Amino acid sequence: DTAVSQTPKYLVTQMGNDKSIKCEQNLGHDTMYWYKQDSKKFLKIMFSYNNKELIINETVPNRFSPKSPDKAHLNLHINSLELGDSAVYFCASARGTIRGYTFGSGTRLTVV
């Protein structure tokens, strides 16, 4: 199936832990994104990579670090997790910047 796939779908972890969320797309897109959806369902961009290069880095804590080993992958690593990091994180990809986006199914992160 052609898609944007995120793993895991659910992640429950304790404060202070380090965790990673993986994202892979097999659509041949050259731009990938990480978005955070808070408890009020508001989506906000965190990072964007184009051809493995970071092009957008919004004001997020430096505990969040994206890693793009190749064009098809954009992983999100989070250090020293805090309660406020609890949210749904969406990965998305697009071909360039003027084409339609394809979203992953989201990762619900709960920090306890």
Place this chain on the structure above:
Amino acid sequence: KNEVEQSPQNLTAQEGEFITINCSYSVGISALHWLQQHPGGGIVSLFMLSSGKKKHGRLIATINIQEKHSSLHITASHPRDSAVYICAVLETSGSRLTFGEGTQLTVNP
């Protein structure tokens, strides 16, 4: 004030009704997206438009660049249309999407 404003925030309709969701934005854009988020959480891209009008099945999206306004219409609404509809604009200044807060649509049978 958010750069992308949607109205209404919540909308309840009876099956068969014609529905309109509005989106206004205050920045220069190269494109506007309408997204649908189902109760299960998945997000689907419905339309991307930069001018005029697009139609897909019972869904119609229009945009007026001069007025910085877009509308999403659903004809003959159905309970399966119940979802959150999100407007997002691709700013000309960058390559990122800025999202509206979404409109929760509930269509009752």
